[in-house]
Structures are given as structure tokens and as C-alpha cells.
Amino acid sequence: PSIDVARAVRAAVGVPVVVTGRIATPADAARIVEDGIADLVGMARAIITDPEIITKTAQGRVHEIRPCIGCYTCYNNGYCPVDDDMPPIIRAIESASVLVVCTPVYTGTVPAGLKAVIDRCQWLHAREKVLEKEVHARGLLVAVAGRRGAEPFVCVTRVVGMFMENLGIRPTGPVLVGDLDRVRDVEKIEGAEGDIRAALRALLAPRDEE
Secondary structure (H helix, E strand, O other): OHHHHHHHHHHHOOOOOEEEOOOOOHHHHHHHHHOOOOOEEEOOHHHHHOOOHHHHHHOOOHHHOOOOOOOOHHHHHOOOOOOOOHHHHHHHHHHOOEEEEEEEOEOOEOOHHHHHHHHHOHHHHHHHHHHOOOOOOEEEEEEEOOOOOOHHHHHHHHHHHHHHHHHOOEEOOOEEEOOHHHHOOHHHOOOHHHHHHHHHHHHHOOHHHO
């Protein structure tokens, strides 16, 4: 049905159209674009099952892709039964007192692998809503970007902020380090190390000092 809607929308508007919804293989995605149904394709569970699906496709290693079977176990229980290392990550987040998310900015947002982990943690969010069982942790975002200024970090801070909010994690102020395209070495960014140390001290401070 989403493909039928995308086809109708694309015929009626003059802007690029993105379609998503149970698009499980690179071949399905390519066919949608080639047939003019949509300009871009979003894949969610397929990337959860195999975060390297795009890389493997680009390198001609399609035969190595682990296929999504559409069982919804990732959404309902927080792990993928096909071939998965998410359960220990879930357990670590459940018992954590501190969670630090370190990420580069890729095309204005978090990398696909991190986004897959964030989406998989939706199970913890659902558990909190149903069982009123939160993740009792404090969080910190450390992000680096090639360009200078605040603009490259807008989407990253929103995505990670919503992730922490959904899980009941209490964030401290983020550390955002830009201009790496010019400087090339984060250690040469003036003040970056001091900002990170200060953020970690705040994060690890005893709770009665907050």
C-alpha cells in the first residue's frame, strides 16, 4: 500500500518522494526507484538485521546480506533472531548508571549503525510505558563534525536527545566538536579536551551534587 501511495504522490507533486515500509532487499529498493515509484527508499528493519546491507550492496556482496524475515521481534522484544548482538547491548543499557554516546556527524545526522541501535532500543521505551520501568542512567553526547558552527549538529542532538528522553536517561550538556575538515585532528581543537573532561566530571558527579 505504501508503494501505491508513493506512486500517486510522486505523480502529483514536483518534489522528491521517499517511500518506506517493508522494503526488505536492495533489489526491491532498486526496482522502486527504477520504476519511477519513488526517488528515494527508506529501509529500517532490513538495516537492523544487517547494518552493513548498504556497504555489502555497493561492494557487490549481496549474497552475504542477512535478510529480514519480517517477524517484528526487534520491535516487540528488542533483538533480532536472524543474527544479532543486540541482547548484550540492551542488558548493558538496562543496568547502566552512565551512558555516553560518541558519534561523528554523517550527512547531518548519526551513522546508520548508531541509528539502528537507537531504533532497537524502542523496546526499552515500550517497556517503560507498559511496566513503568525506566533506565536509571545519566547520559552524555559527544559528537564531532567536519564543518564548524552549530548547524551540523542540529539533527544529531535531536536524535540522541529523543533517544535518551524515550528511555528516561537524564542528559548533561552535549560536547560538540566541529571544524575537523580543516583541522583534521580532534586533539588540535582548542578547548575540546577541557570541554570533554568538564562534561565527564558533571556526568560522574555524585547525585546529591547535581
